[in-house]
Amino acid sequence: MSILVNKDTRLLVQGFTGSQGTLHSEQSILYGTNIVGGVTPGKGGNTHLDKPVFNTVEEAVKEVEPNASIIFVPAKFCKNSIIEAAEANIKLIVCITEGIPTLDMLEVKKTVDELGVRLIGPNCPGVITPGEAKLGIMPGDIHLPGSIGIISRSGTLTYEAVKQTTDIGFGQSSCVGIGGDPIPGSSFVDILKLFEDDEKTEAIVMVGEIGGNAEETAAEYIRDNISKPVVSYIAGQTAPAGKRMGHAGAIIAGGKGTAKDKIEKLKKCGVHIADNLVSIGEKVSEVL
C-alpha cells in the first residue's frame, strides 16, 4: 500500500513540452511512472517523449483517461490550469510551480474543495511512492521502498529526511511535499489522515517551518487522531521576525508562527521532536 500514487497512477503532464515539463517527465518515465500524455495548448496532435500531446485536459481525459495530473506551467497561468484539470474531473492534481499569487490560490482552493479534488502544492517537490510512481521533481534514487511516511513544506528538506530514513534502512511508504505557500492545496492534516489509514506506513516524519499555524493545527490532530509515532523537525529557529525566508509562507508575522511556538505545541501533543536537521533519521530509529 501507499498513499495518493502507485503503479496504477495514469499521469497527465500539464506544461508537458516546456523545459521543466520535459526534463521532469523524462525523469519520471525513467523511474517507472506511467505518463499517459501531456497538455500544451496549441501543440495538440503532436507526440512528445513518445506520448500524445493534447490542447486541453478535457481532450486528454477522453483519449487517454488519466487519473492524476502534474502541473509545470508558469505561475501566471496556474490558476486556470488547476481549475481546468479539476473541472475535467481529475481527482489528484500536483502543482510544482512556485510563485502563484495568493489571491489566485484562494479561488483555486475553493474550486477544488467544491469539486472534491485533491490538490498537492503548489510550490512543492511533488509526491512519490518509492518503487512505484514519481510525480515530481525529487531525485528518485535517494528513495527506498519502506515504512516511513514523509510530509514536508520544503523540497530539499524533504530530500534530507528521505536520505536519512533511507540510510538507516527504513525507507519510505510515500513522500508528500505540501509546499511552501500560504494557501496550500493540502494541509499536514489532510496527509496525516492518509498515512494513518495506510497499512504500510509505520511512522510519520513531518517537516515544518516558520509561518502560519499549520504545524499547531497538525499537532492537535495528531494528539487526537494519529496512533502512529510522528517525528517532526521544524526549520527556521534562527529566522528573524518579519522577513520572508524564501518561501512565500515562511514568515513570522505579528509574533506568530515562530519555530519555538510550533515545537512547544508539537511536544505538548506527543510528537517526537528532532531538535536538529541531522537527527531526523536517528529520532525515527528511537521511536520505532
Next chain:
Amino acid sequence: MNLHEYQGKQLFAEYNIPVSKGKIIFSPEEVINACNEIGGTKWVVKTQVHAGGRGKSGGVELVDSPEMALEFSKKWLGKRLVTYQTDSKGQLVNSILIEECTEIKSELYLSAVVDRESQKIVFIGSSEGGVNIEDVAKNYPDKIIYQGVEYKDQNLVDQSINIANVLKLNDDQTKQFVPMIENLLRLFVENDLSLLEINPLVINDKGDLLCLDAKINIDSNALFRQPKINDMYDETQEDPQEAEAANNDLSYVSLDGNIGCMVNGAGLAMGTMDTIKYFGGNPANFLDVGGTATQERVTKAFKIILRDPDVKVVLVNIFGGIVRCDLIAEGVIAAIKDVDIKIPVIVRLEGNNAELGAEILLNSNIRIISINDLAEAAKKSVELAK
C-alpha cells in the same frame, strides 16, 4: 513589497476611502507651497519610511507654521530614521508627507489580511486604535473582531455592521463605514494586497471616519499583473544586499552572525542556519541559491555573501536533486576562482553523484574544505569562524 504611507493613501483616495488632505514633498523647496496649498494653520509632517514607530522616534511632528515644516524637512530629508522596527542604521528618508491637522475624537483600528487558516480575506477591527494590535489581542480579546469575507463579495453590509458594532460606531458613521469596507476589499483584491492596515482609523471632530495611516503590503508573486504598483517600488528602503539578491532572483536575508551560508532550497537554507546555531555558531545570512545551483547563480551568491564584512567563512550546502553533484562541484570551483575568495569555504554536497562531486572538489587545487556530513560541515564552519 511594501508601499509608503503616501502611496497607500493615494490608492485609498482612488477608491473613495477617506484620507486627510495632504501633499508629498521630496525637497525643502516644495514645503512652503505645499503648506499653503493644503491651507489651515496647523500641519502634520510625516517622514516616509518602510517602518512603524515613526512618531516615537521624532519622525512625525505637528507644526504650526510653514517655516517649521521647512525646518523639519531640512532636518530629515536625506537622513536615516531609526525606530524600534528598523535596524541600527535606520531607513533613508526620501520624502515627507505634509497633511492638514485632524482633531481626533477617538482612535480605532482596522486591517485586512489573507488568513491562512480560514482561507479567506479577514478584516480585523478594534475600538482600541493607535496602539499595537498584538497587545490589544492579548489584553482585551473582546475588543477585537475578526470578520471573514469572500474575496468576490461586493455586498458587505452585514459583515460591515458586525465590525461597526465592535468599533462602537453610531448610525451615521456606520453608513460611511459600509462602503468603506466594500471599497477596501475592492482595493485589496484589485491590487493583490497581502496586508492592509489603518492604525489609527479615527473619528474626527465632525464625527466622520478618516484614515490617518495606511500600511500596505503587496503580494510579490502578483507584481507581474500590477505594473502601477510595481512602479511604486522604493529600492532605498531595502537592505542593499537583499535588493541586489532579489534583482538576481536569489532569496537573501542578512543576519548578525559571521558564517555565510549558501544553500539550495528555502527550507534547507533555514535548516542549515539552525544547524550552525545548534553547534554554537551564528549564521550571517539566509540564502537560497535555487534548485539548479548553476555556476552563474553560485557566483552571484558568493559575491552577495562576501559583501558582508563580518563573514569569516562560507558554508555551501547543496542537496543535488535532478542536477548531479559533480556538475554542481564544477560550478562551485569555477565560481570560487571567478570571485577570488580569500576566506575558507566549506562545501557539503549530498544526493545524486555526491561522491564524485566531493572527489572533484578534493582534486581542484583550490582551498575548499569538502565535508559530506552536514553536522561535521557545520561544526567545521563554527570552528573556523571563531
